[in-house]
Amino acid sequence: MFQILVADAINEEGLSPLLDFNEGTLIQKKINDPEVELEKIDALLVRSATTVTEDLLEKMPQLKIIARAGVGVDNIDVNAATKRGIIVVNAPDGNTISTAEHTFAMMASLMRNIPQAHQSVKNLEWKRNAFIGTELYGKTLGIVGMGRIGSELAKRAKVFGMNVKVYDPFLTKERALKLGVSHGSLEEVLAEADIITVHTPLTPETKGLINEETLSQTKKGVYFLNCARGGIIDELALAKFVGNGHVAGAAIDVFEVEPPGEHPLFKYDNVIVTPHLGASTKEAQLNVATQVAKEVRMYFEGKPVQNSINLPAMSKDIFEKIKPFHQLSKQIGSILSQCMKQGVNEISITYSGTVTDLETSYLTKAVLSGFFKNRIDVNVNEVNALLAAKERGITVGEKISTNTFGYANSITVTAKAENHQFTVRGTFIDHYGPRIVYLNDFVIDFLPEGNMVYIQHMDRPGVVGRVGKILGDQEVNIATMQVGRKQAGGEAIMVLSFDKPLDDKQMATLAALEDIVSINRINL
Numbered sequence: 001m002f003q004i005l006v007a008d009a010i011n012e013e014g015l016s017p018l019l020d021f022n023e024g025t026l027i028q029k030k031i032n033d034p035e036v037e038l039e040k041i042d043a044l045l046v047r048s049a050t051t052v053t054e055d056l057l058e059k060m061p062q063l064k065i066i067a068r069a070g071v072g073v074d075n076i077d078v079n080a081a082t083k084r085g086i087i088v089v090n091a092p093d094g095n096t097i098s099t100a101e102h103t104f105a106m107m108a109s110l111m112r113n114i115p116q117a118h119q120s121v122k123n124l125e126w127k128r129n130a131f132i133g134t135e136l137y138g139k140t141l142g143i144v145g146m147g148r149i150g151s152e153l154a155k156r157a158k159v160f161g162m163n164v165k166v167y168d169p170f171l172t173k174e175r176a177l178k179l180g181v182s183h184g185s186l187e188e189v190l191a192e193a194d195i196i197t198v199h200t201p202l203t204p205e206t207k208g209l210i211n212e213e214t215l216s217q218t219k220k221g222v223y224f225l226n227c228a229r230g231g232i233i234d235e236l237a238l239a240k241f242v243g244n245g246h247v248a249g250a251a252i253d254v255f256e257v258e259p260p261g262e263h264p265l266f267k268y269d270n271v272i273v274t275p276h277l278g279a280s281t282k283e284a285q286l287n288v289a290t291q292v293a294k295e296v297r298m299y300f301e302g303k304p305v306q307n308s309i310n311l312p313a314m315s316k317d318i319f320e321k322i323k324p325f326h327q328l329s330k331q332i333g334s335i336l337s338q339c340m341k342q343g344v345n346e347i348s349i350t351y352s353g354t355v356t357d358l359e360t361s362y363l364t365k366a367v368l369s370g371f372f373k374n375r376i377d378v379n380v381n382e383v384n385a386l387l388a389a390k391e392r393g394i395t396v397g398e399k400i401s402t403n404t405f406g407y408a409n410s411i412t413v414t415a416k417a418e419n420h421q422f423t424v425r426g427t428f429i430d431h432y433g434p435r436i437v438y439l440n441d442f443v444i445d446f447l448p449e450g451n452m453v454y455i456q457h458m459d460r461p462g463v464v465g466r467v468g469k470i471l472g473d474q475e476v477n478i479a480t481m482q483v484g485r486k487q488a489g490g491e492a493i494m495v496l497s498f499d500k501p502l503d504d505k506q507m508a509t510l511a512a513l514e515d516i517v518s519i520n521r522i523n524l
């Protein structure tokens with residue numbers, strides 16, 4: 001049973017794909033609840049309230065997937081998760097509309113003093129002259145970060161007759177044209193906008209993007225909005241510019257520290273605030289919960305996840321096509337690792353035939369994950385395979401070849417150590433299955449499965465018989481046996497498979513036989 005911890009308030013109805021999941025137990029408790037056995041948790045679902053640090057991950061050795069029921073993953077140490085092979089997924093578009101609408105509502109409220117006027121009337125005042133507002137019509141809205149939310153906001157602003165000027169270094173001219181917005185540098189947006197709103201993720205590049213220096217490049221009387229992440233606008237710098245009258249007002253939904261407690265911005269009447277409500281609608285919460293619950297379930301069912309931060313997305317169709325090669329790649333990596341015990345400094349992979357139509361970089365990661373399994377105590381998978389190789393100084397090369405060796409496809413992997421190298425080649429035959437067709441310079445043909453032994457020996461009469469007799473005497477049943485040789489009387493190999501793995505004594509007895517050069521277990 002997979003243990004799935006829901007550590008933040010996530011919509012119950014949206015969690016139904018996991019509530020109905022027979023192979024999972026859902027635990028709805030805070031991360032620091034003493035009843036939570038962190039070491040047993042397989043999946044963790046969070047919003048922005050739970051901070052997922054490297055220290056926390058250290059305590060969660062079984063964790064395989066972190067799902068963020070929302071967009072921003074700045075509360076998750078994605079690098080630390082990647083290093084451990086933990087997949088991080090989010091729900092990228094489930095709350096876009098709600099957040100764009102909230103930003104718009106904040107902008108309208110700010111320009112028309114709605115929160116202040118509301119409070120005044122409730123205080124039994126009637127101060128119509130104190131709350132003269134400013135129209136949105138004809139004003140220039142500067143949007144920093146023109147992704148999903150920025151784009152939805154732009155559409156709404158245009159309907160209100162606003163001019164939209166955007167800054168986003170990753171926005172193409174074509175996309176800006178399609179969205180009907182003027183695209184410029186940050187300096188241009190700062191200089192031209194009447195209202196500036198940020199919609200970037202919080203990253204080292206965007207932290208403090210709006211600071212004293214950038215604030216001083218804006219028009220006097222500018223308004224600021226932050227419904228993205230606390231920290232993109234330097235809060236103390238903003239408070240200073242509100243205080244000196246340069247900034248006419250600000251609407252803030254998110255804070256560097258949440259909840260913010262006493263805050264220098266709170267003393268200004270022209271600063272309006274909400275407690276991180278951008279995504280807080282029934283619709284958005286249902287959307288994001290459903291998205292991540294489905295993702296986690298798909299992951300545990302061995303299906304591809306769609307919205308991973310640290311894995312490439314793959315459609316179901318592509319996944320079905322790549323699946324047999326994925327399995328074969330892992331098996332090749334594992335065989336290689338078990339046949340070549342020493343440290344390796346290079347792994348090169350050559351793909352040929354039909355497999356080259358697929359995402360071979362994904363298969364390369366699968367080869368590496370098979371190779372590292374049982375070699376290192378970190379769970380290596382497609383998320384952290386390249387990183388694991390890099391950290392161990394192993395160069396990984398991938399190439400495509402037209403030589404298919406007579407098969408419809410082939411995957412050839414060579415591992416190199418200082419004075420030694422070992423090659424394994426496999427193919428996948430439709431309606432037949434995976435086969436290993438080349439092992440360390442020998443042509444062979446066997447099914448990579450179960451408990452096997454790989455023996456290198458001299459091609460002399462009686463060797464195969466002696467191996468069979470010794471095993472027979474010990475009541476060991478040989479399930480399959482394949483032999484290969486380069487030339488008569490030279491070096492040869494045997495690959496045998498058994499119902500149960502051979503024990504150390506049986507291995508030693510075989511190793512001691514005449515004409516046996518080496519013997520290795522291969523367990524797949």
Ligand SMILES: NC(=O)C1=CN([C@@H]2O[C@H](COP(=O)(O)OP(=O)(O)OC[C@H]3O[C@@H](n4cnc5c(N)ncnc54)[C@H](O)[C@@H]3O)[C@@H](O)[C@H]2O)C=CC1
Pocket residue numbers: 070071072073092095096099144145146147148149150167168169170171199200201202205206227228229253254276277278279280
């Ligand atoms: N207040 C709330 O409740 C919510 C806040 N958010 C925040 O809003 C952010 C944006 O969300 P989406 O639009 O869905 O993300 P997105 O990924 O679609 O858009 C982000 C945009 O920022 C741009 N960008 C990145 N670095 C930049 C830089 N240095 N300067 C200018 N632009 C830059 C990217 O090119 C991208 O177009 C999220 O990362 C999240 O932190 C999201 C949902 C709800």
Ligand SMILES: O=C(O)C(=O)COP(=O)(O)O
Pocket residue numbers: 047048049069070071072073095228276278279280
């Ligand atoms: O999706 C996001 O990035 C948000 O900021 C929403 O945060 P929340 O899930 O409401 O804590």
